[in-house]
Amino acid sequence: MIKVGIVGGTGYTGVELLRLLAKHPQARVTAVTSRKDAGIRVDDMFPSLRGRIDLAFTTPDEARLQKCDVVFFATPNGIAMQEASALLDAGVRVIDLAADFRIQDVQEWEQWYGVKHAAPQLIADAVYGLPEVNREAIRRARLVANPGCYPTAVQLGFLPLLEAGAIDPSSLIADCKSGVSGAGRKGEIGALLAEAGDSFKAYGVAGHRHLPEIRQGLSRATGNAVGLTFVPHLTPMIRGIHATLYGRLSREIDLQQLFERRYAGEAFVDVLPAGSHPETRSVRGANLCRIAVHRPQGGDTVVVLSVIDNLVKGAAGQAVQNMNLMFGLPEQDGLDVVPLLP
Structure with missing residues (x-):
């Protein structure tokens, strides 16, 4: 069973990750972080997850993310680049749903995002997570930049x-x-x-x-x-x-x-x-x-x-698809969902 951590679990992409992973046959969410909402139960904030996720939000320090197999960053731009190195050094795989590692040209990234990149040494190793293009590279990746x-x-x-x-x-x-x-x-x-x-x-x-x-x-x-x-x-x-x-x-x-x-x-x-x-x-x-x-x-x-x-193929669903590839699982695991209508 893959142990999953989610950094920034209170946003829309975070709750989508929780929804999809709650039914994943090979993954279990073991930590969900939020500095602002630490101590609040996940299913109190998101009642749709009652009976599915039995966790409370914790601070990143309390979450012991280094014990996870994979950590998703469902955070604003600029967060993952500050924390990814320590996780990668601990052998944790990282999937960033923000833009920190998507653009290979560091100067261009800094121009568009208006801050200095905190981990430019990681950009060359980051695999752009569009499976229909980079499937084989994603399978071998330690760090995936989930597309926008x-x-x-x-x-x-x-x-x-x-x-x-x-x-x-x-x-x-x-x-x-x-x-x-x-x-x-x-x-x-x-x-x-x-x-x-x-x-x-x-x-x-x-x-x-x-x-x-x-x-x-x-x-x-x-x-x-x-x-x-x-x-x-x-x-x-x-x-x-x-x-x-x-x-x-x-x-x-x-x-x-x-x-x-x-x-x-x-x-x-x-x-x-x-x-x-x-x-x-x-x-x-x-x-x-x-x-x-x-x-x-x-x-x-x-x-x-x-x-x-x-929020799904454009964010959390594609991130789970990438996780499946990284761990040698069928791509459809956790994602075999019929669209909602109406």
């Missing part, structure tokens, strides 16, 4: 086209919408119901922190830099990301067949029949990316529609 939610939806949508040289990589567009839970579980005016409800807006148009992560992943697929315009939007829903992706065809190819072949055998990527329009509600609560590919009016523009649950 927008980057997961965008990369899975664009990768088949870029890998096949089917679109011009210099002029990609990612028009993306996210539910409010993507902002995290914190008191913030913009996330209040009266502020976000019954409204719709773009943000981060001049530059969003996920942009360098997406460009890095897509550039690896082509071997060259990509030109990407990425515009995120906030939508009045709790969960879900919908990415509408645009590219210019550079050669004739059967797009439906391309996507079906690329993701054949991938348990968590569902390529829908031609002409489909995936909905965010079709993946709610599940570790799934559903994709449809279109060629409007038979022209030279390709439109890919990619939907995920930002």
Whole structure:
């Protein structure tokens, strides 16, 4: 049985980890930390976990995380990089759900996140945790940088086209919408119901922190830099990301067949029949990316529609998928969940 620790268990990704791991056949959560809420029972804060998680939040010092087999950091950016080294030295594997180890260029990371990186020596060893791309490297990894939610939806949508040289990589567009839970579980005016409800807006148009992560992943697929315009939007829903992706065809190819072949055998990527329009509600609560590919009016523009649950395939579910790979378990363990509808 894998002994699991979760640092920062009171946020939305933390409670998603607890929900998924509560039914995992080969893993047991032994420690959940929160400095602010130490001493409070997990199921008092999250009644949905009554009868599933019999633990109280503890401080990181009291949690004895060095006794765990794997530790998830479900913390804000900048925390894991301060604590990962000690855990790795103790033989613990680490999965960071924040952005501390996602970007290989330290200077670029510091530019976008506005702080000095506390553990640049670990970045070269960190494996980017997108299983559909890095499966074998993840199996051998000690430190996994779990992808961001927008980057997961965008990369899975664009990768088949870029890998096949089917679109011009210099002029990609990612028009993306996210539910409010993507902002995290914190008191913030913009996330209040009266502020976000019954409204719709773009943000981060001049530059969003996920942009360098997406460009890095897509550039690896082509071997060259990509030109990407990425515009995120906030939508009045709790969960879900919908990415509408645009590219210019550079050669004739059967797009439906391309996507079906690329993701054949991938348990968590569902390529829908031609002409489909995936909905965010079709993946709610599940570790799934559903994709449809279109060629409007038979022209030279390709439109890919990619939907995920930002808290599952975009965060906690993908992290559990990575854990399964790291410990040689079936990828579906703990993740064989039917999406919630309605």
